[in-house]
Amino acid sequence: MTDQPTNQQPYDGYDGYDPYGQQGYQQGHQAYPQGHQGHQGYQQGHQGYDDPYAGQQYTQQWQGQTWETQTQSPVSAQVTAAEETAYLPPQGYGAPAPTPAPAPTPASAAEYGPATVAGNPRVTDAQRARAEGRSPIIEPGMQPAALTALLGLLLAGAAAVGTYALLVPLVVLQAVTAAGWFRLNGMWPARQGIALGFAGALAADAALLVSDRSPSAILGTLGVWVLLALVLQLRSHADPDERMYGLMATVAASALAIVAGGYLAAEADAVTVGAIAVAVAVLARALPLPTPASVVVALLAGAGGGVAAGSLTGLGTSGALLGAGAAACALIGHRVAGYDYPSRFVHFTAGVSLPLSAAAPAIYVLGRALV
Numbered sequence: 001m002t003d004q005p006t007n008q009q010p011y012d013g014y015d016g017y018d019p020y021g022q023q024g025y026q027q028g029h030q031a032y033p034q035g036h037q038g039h040q041g042y043q044q045g046h047q048g049y050d051d052p053y054a055g056q057q058y059t060q061q062w063q064g065q066t067w068e069t070q071t072q073s074p075v076s077a078q079v080t081a082a083e084e085t086a087y088l089p090p091q092g093y094g095a096p097a098p099t100p101a102p103a104p105t106p107a108s109a110a111e112y113g114p115a116t117v118a119g120n121p122r123v124t125d126a127q128r129a130r131a132e133g134r135s136p137i138i139e140p141g142m143q144p145a146a147l148t149a150l151l152g153l154l155l156a157g158a159a160a161v162g163t164y165a166l167l168v169p170l171v172v173l174q175a176v177t178a179a180g181w182f183r184l185n186g187m188w189p190a191r192q193g194i195a196l197g198f199a200g201a202l203a204a205d206a207a208l209l210v211s212d213r214s215p216s217a218i219l220g221t222l223g224v225w226v227l228l229a230l231v232l233q234l235r236s237h238a239d240p241d242e243r244m245y246g247l248m249a250t251v252a253a254s255a256l257a258i259v260a261g262g263y264l265a266a267e268a269d270a271v272t273v274g275a276i277a278v279a280v281a282v283l284a285r286a287l288p289l290p291t292p293a294s295v296v297v298a299l300l301a302g303a304g305g306g307v308a309a310g311s312l313t314g315l316g317t318s319g320a321l322l323g324a325g326a327a328a329c330a331l332i333g334h335r336v337a338g339y340d341y342p343s344r345f346v347h348f349t350a351g352v353s354l355p356l357s358a359a360a361p362a363i364y365v366l367g368r369a370l371v
Contacts (some may be wrong), residue, residue: 022134106139130341139338140351145286147352152279155263155356156309157321159271163213163264166271170264174201177357178206180350181253184342185245185256195251196232201257205264215266215364225254260353262360270322270367271312273306277323277357278330285334295331302327318370325366326359332357 129138154169178197182190200221207217233247263271280300285294306323310316333354337346 003252039270042112127341137335137338138342138347139286140334140342141349142283142286143203143353144337144347145282148282148355149279149351152275152282152356156272156275156279157322158278159263159268159275161208163268170205170260171202172200173263173353173356174205176349176353177201178253178257179258179338180346180353181256183247184337184340184346185249185348187246187249190246190249192232193246193253196225196229196250197253197257200228201261202256204258204261208261208264215262215265218261218265222255222258225253226256229254256354256357259356260360262364265369266364267358268371269315270363270371272313272361273315273319273322274326274359274367275308275356277302277305277326278356279318281323281327281330282334282355285331298331299324299327302330315370322363322370323365325362328360329362330355 073253090149129135139191150170151173155166155173158165170279175198178194180203181197184315187193203225204218204221207221208214211217229247229250233243236243263275266274281298284301285298287294287297289297303320303324305325306315306319306321307317308317308319309323313319315322333356334351335352336358337354342350
């Protein structure tokens with residue numbers, strides 16, 4: 001037998017032919033450990049051994065391009081309480097990250113009340129004082145006192161000019177008195193009551209002018225207006241308690257506005273001395289002093305202002321008594337205007353007018369006795 005040659009050359013077209021894909025399977029099987037090693041490397045990187053950002057807890061960073069075709073910035077997990085609850089409006093693709101809302105500071109938080117459905121209402125001084133349990137007496141302060149002094153000086157100067165000149169500041173005083181008393185009692189808007197009280201004041205002024213400044217005109221007008229207020233309240237359809245409360249407020253506002261007409265019934269010199277004394281006393285009362293010392297200083301200032309004004313009008317030392325009496329009544333009105341947690345509007349209405357309105361009867365009586 002002839003030995004066949006062992007070095008047979010394969011067919012050129014047969015080189016590399018693998019009918020069962022054995023070579024591809026072996027290559028894939030050899031590549032699998034490499035992929036498995038990559039999977040292990042991913043797990044190690046995920047556990048933080050090879051990740052340079054592993055020290056930052058709760059931190060994620062995209063290494064590749066997202067469907068937005070841009071790299072996302074790291075998201076920090078150290079978020080404050082204000083950032084967690086802040087409302088973030090929807091942002092468009094590629095828009096910068098919104099700035100978190102700043103946490104409220106104690107100074108700004110003190111200016112607003114608790115959250116409500118309608119928003120955060122601004123807390124007034126009266127509401128803050130009531131919530132903190134402070135005294136219900138809140139003094140009007142220097143600005144209302146300055147307005148009172150200005151109105152008092154206008155009354156004093158107009159009284160020196162003549163009766164009809166005195167009507168101008170007097171009507172302003174009566175209007176502010178009627179409005180301020182209703183606001184002091186928490187009734188606002190109360191257009192009917194304010195209009196009724198102011199109308200009573202105008203009726204009293206007219207009666208004083210017709211009767212040659214007789215004080216009986218004030219008493220007669222006051223009685224008529226009390227009956228008128230009673231009739232109007234009886235026709236109201238409100239609750240009985242509310243009608244009684246409105247009746248008392250209307251009668252008191254009308255009485256104060258009508259009694260302020262005592263400036264028109266008093267002697268001109270007494271009006272000048274008394275109005276100046278009230279102006280000085282209220283300014284002294286607004287000084288930053290303890291309450292007892294402030295009251296004493298205000299009374300002394302009123303007496304001193306009466307002496308100074310009396311020397312100009314011819315009353316002499318009698319002006320001290322007139323000034324002290326007017327100052328005492330003005331301090332009573334000033335105290336009433338600061339009662340029951342008054343608002344700033346009350347201070348600039350009742351706080352301005354009540355000292356002058358309360359001093360009108362004393363000026364009339366003492367003026368009649370001393371002049």
